[in-house]
Amino acid sequence: MNEETLLKLQAYLDGELSAGERTEVETLLQGNAEARALLTELGNTAKTLAAYEAEIKLPETREFYWSKIQREIARQSAPSRVQGFSLAATLRRLLVPTGAFAAVAIAIMLSLPRGGGDGGDYFSASGDAVAFTYQNYKTGTTLIWFDFSSENDFSDASSGDTLN
């Protein structure tokens, strides 16, 4: 038997077939022992399941039980009660975002390089000196580098403490 035949037998048992299909299935059952055996087995299974199906009994009448469910749904979907003016609640509403904003501002300030960057510092080179600065914030070290010509004082070989 193919799957379609099996499904038709189940539908026949459940009374879901049209008159024409019922006649067709009954014709099949008359000439097919396997189909009859299967139909008997399906019928036994259905009876067994029906016998052991748990019966749920409501503690109240059906109408009263559903009215309780309806009231609970209505209660949960109703808008919350409008509260009166509360100074504490108003302050809380104002202070929570203000506090959060302050915390973010403090975090940003703390994350900025401390010790003053070039933005807050002042530097000027005078005379012939050409200089640039570099600051390593991590080690707290600032470099001022001069770009002197070779005739500068620092490379004066005739001087006593020259380095060259």
Added chain:
Amino acid sequence: MNLIPTLNLTRIWALVFAVTAWGGGVVALADDGKYEAKVIWATNDEKLPDDKKFEPTDPETRAKLESLGLKWKNFYEVKRVKFDAPNGESGKVAISEKSSLSVKELPGKKVEVVFYTKDGKECSRREQTFKRGEMLVHGGNVPENATAWLVTLKKLK
């Protein structure tokens, strides 16, 4: 109802702590700053010339110089000068024959450092926050031998 606060042990300790902290702050404000400057020779030569008897610079200074990303690997201390800044001003302090500097302490832990060349001419003037543990380095190339001179400044007190 007793409106006079009870002087229990905790309050006494809090009072002692507050007075001590306030007094310490006053003493610290009145104290003179102490600074240390070093003349450093930066080179890539592994061996010093025979006429140069310099010692490698201390590890702290070396670490700070290395953090600047300079191209030299070896740093030798040529000279070390310690000086005070009485009333917040050091005046011009000779660091070597060719350089001197002055430190002026400003409010907000700031300092103004002026660097002078051999003839006493102002070479640079920098104002920045400067705390203990930090270092200000002046430097430049010595083109003749591809080395560099450095003058480090740090606050001791």
